[in-house]
Amino acid sequence: xxxxxxxxxxxxxxxxxxxxxxxxxxxxxxxxxxxxxxxxxxxxxxxxxxxxxxxxxxxxxxxxxxxxxxxxxxxxxxxxxxxxxxxxxxxxxxxxxxxxxxxxxxxxxxxxxxxxx
Amino acid sequence: xxxxxxxxxxxxxxxxxxxxxxxxxxxxxxxxxxxxxxxxxxxxxxxxxxxxxxxxxxxxxxxxxxxxxxxxxxxxxxxxxxxxxxxxxxxxxxxxxxxxxxxxxxxxxx
Numbered sequence: 001x002x003x004x005x006x007x008x009x010x011x012x013x014x015x016x017x018x019x020x021x022x023x024x025x026x027x028x029x030x031x032x033x034x035x036x037x038x039x040x041x042x043x044x045x046x047x048x049x050x051x052x053x054x055x056x057x058x059x060x061x062x063x064x065x066x067x068x069x070x071x072x073x074x075x076x077x078x079x080x081x082x083x084x085x086x087x088x089x090x091x092x093x094x095x096x097x098x099x100x101x102x103x104x105x106x107x108x109x110x111x112x113x114x115x116x117x
Numbered sequence: 118x119x120x121x122x123x124x125x126x127x128x129x130x131x132x133x134x135x136x137x138x139x140x141x142x143x144x145x146x147x148x149x150x151x152x153x154x155x156x157x158x159x160x161x162x163x164x165x166x167x168x169x170x171x172x173x174x175x176x177x178x179x180x181x182x183x184x185x186x187x188x189x190x191x192x193x194x195x196x197x198x199x200x201x202x203x204x205x206x207x208x209x210x211x212x213x214x215x216x217x218x219x220x221x222x223x224x225x226x227x
Binding site (some may be wrong): 024037044046047048049052060061062063096102103104106107108109110 | 120151152153155162163164165168169170172174194206208209211213214215216217218219220
């Protein structure tokens, strides 16, 4: 059974860079059957897809966040990462990583990131 | 990209059936059979209930079913139970090679 675990700082200062890692266990990130995604959910709101990556490094981003976001993959460590620069309070959310196949999204447990000075 | 449109709330009594709608456009819901539904209890991660319009993952009750007509997808829950009370979100692939979610529907079991 695959498991996904998000890790990273829970508090980030405004204008700084948010960095998160998703560690994948119980399955290979090199699988040709899946894409790997980051999704966030601000408090009291619905989820927002941030972007997806294939093991080869091909990426797809939410156009509204594209200039701010970089998603990368490290197949040697079986993990993928999110970097979001110049964050503001509006980027405060629970951040989830997910394995995707078609519209089948399998989510990690999520990690709360608060942007505050 | 605009969020998919869901009713803010629905309610039903135990044993009844309810349906939650998810309306998009021909560029997302209407154009692809990549619509999914998630259940979220407070403080928990979303749980996949339906994928690819009408497929149920292993372990999900057959009381949950999905369908699509034109630009609107629907989630139906039959035999409503107290534990079904939660927030429900739909999601769809789009022609821009992105994913979009709905604003969510709060289900209250009376």
